[in-house]
Amino acid sequence: MHTPSRRQFIFKLASVSAVVGSGAVLSACGGSEEPVRFDYGVASGDPLADRIVLWTHAKHGGLLETSAPITLTWQVSHDAAFTQLVASGTVVSEAANGFTAKVDASGLSAGRSYFFRFRSGDSVSPVGQARTLPAQGATALRLAVFSCANYPAGYFHAYSEALKVQADYAVHLGDYIYEYPADGYASETAASMGRVVVPANECITLDDYRQRYAQYRSDPDLKQLHARLPMIAVWDDHEIANDAHLGGAENHTEGSEGRFADRVSAALKAYHEWMPIRTQGSDLKQIYRSFDFGGLAALHMLETRLVGREAQVTFGELLNPATAPAALARIASPTRQLMGAQQMQWLQGQLAASTATWQVLGQQTLMAEMAFPVSILSALNSTDTSAEAQQAAQQAITDYLTAKATAAQAPQLLTPQQQALLDPSLNPLLGYNLDAWDGYPAARETVLATAQALGKRLVVLAGDTHNAWHSELRRLDRSLVGHEFATPGVSSPGLEDYLAALPPAQVAQIFTGVIDTLKYADTHRRGFLLMQFTPQQVSGTWYLLDTVKSRTYQVFAAHTVSVNA
Ligand SMILES: [Fe+2]
Secondary structure (H helix, E strand, C coil), rough: CCCCCCCHHHHHHHHHHHHHHHHHHHHHCCCCCCCCCCCCCCECCCCCCCCCEEEEEEECCEEEEEEEECEEEEEEECCCCCCCCEEEEEEECCHHHCCCEEECCCCCCCEEEEEEEECCEEEECCCEEEEEECCCCCCEEEEECCCCCCHHCCCCCCHHHHCCCCCCCCEEEECCCCCCCCCCCCCCCHHCCCCCCCCCCCCCCCHHHHHHHHCCCCCHHEEEEEECCEEEECCCCCCCCCCEEEECCCCCCCCCCCCCHHHHHHHHHHHHCCCEEEEECCCCCCCCEEECCCEEEEEECCCCCCCCCHHHHHCHHCCCCCHHHHHHHHHCCCCCCCCCHHHHHHHHHHHCCCCCCCCEEECCCCCCEEEEEEHHHHHHHCCCCCCCHHHHHHHHHHHHHHHHHHHHHHHHHCCCHHHHCCCCCCCCCCCCCCCCCCCCCCHHHHHHHHHHHHCCCEEEEEEECCCCEEEEEEECCCEEEEEEEEECCCCCCHHHHCCCCCCCHHHHHHHHHCCCCCEEEECCEEEEEEEECCCEEEEEEEEEEECCCCCCEEEEEEEEEEECC
């Protein structure tokens, strides 16, 4: 008979307690505690040099699902095994916040990568990676820039592809969700892709918006992105309702859909619950804020929807002779607001105070001019989709481009009709999207004049259009102030949907031909924008996808624009 030695016995006991300690035994048999589920992974955001916001969603799961609050322990570590803890604490996930939990983890070192996770008893969240902002003297920065992710419109390949280009941080310029119902905008192929939205109705209440965020955050590509890169985000309109402004939205009907103010409150509460944004104070609208990337770049994130935006002017108003003069006067008003006076003052102060090499605006809609002559706009704006109408639109474009080319090469050959086409008093130039800065020229001129007067190198990031653009930013006197890089949508359809009859290369040619300040356009592919900053240069590379409608796809660096300091 073999008798185990005391040493062997202690060894066996230690092995048993190690197994119990790992949670494997308790999890397998259910244990005394109900397990906690982390169904939406983890996220980080709003990094500063010494802190970062950490996020998760935690709920009791299993047989005894309960809505009781859960006290989570959060941990930040130098290593993925969490043997070198840097910071930790507790945070509560509860019904009042839709079972999301956010913590501002501080006491971190500048320019460092960390691992983080949440746990409750033996239940542990996936491990996330986060990165603080660099200390002064930074010489390189890579930002992956996104906008317009529409769940029913396609797969979110752009989000996971951005992890392959060594980006340091993610910037989201809005339309992170869309509010539409299951049979709404861009949902034609949703069922075949298994991407029909929940709830099926349009998002109006807090519970609606929460369900919509939960669905988006169940997307595997978005989950990966959030687990790996800190995100700096602002909303655009669809986090609330299409074409939102200070007092309402195109897609909100006061009364039958409740009060707009209540809808805004619900939408913003859900946004702050689900996004890894540093929520400060009780005014949830106040999200404009700045980030300094070690003196290399200052990123000023703007709010252009709810704190100051006057209502958009519509083409209906402009095309009706009875309302056109007043509509034009509204657009041209020197006091017309997009950001509101208070935010504008704040931005001017931030630009003046920052000594960073590059001053970057992270914001929603195109700031650059996208002005078309009325002769083309009125031909394109027709609801008539007949062959004759398309022919007329093509003719209007050809006539204008021919006149422009003649003016450049042999002005003496211009006919009176061509001279009239090129005369802005007879054929005025008008932005084709009056929801963008083109509908708020005074606000744009103030931003550009400020940057110019301060001698800043201005880079503007924009989303909203679902297409890729690079434009010069010029003041009314045509002086060059900066450059705008516009990211295509993650999945929302672009101009190929509206101008289906024209080959995309021709659409891009028309845009760059008509608009002098527009230098690059891709109007039919989705993707993301990688911005790289050094003290000498800023460059933007558009990574575009051949499709968002299939699980298999190709991605390629389609175009790069570099600007020297
Ligand atoms: Fe969008």
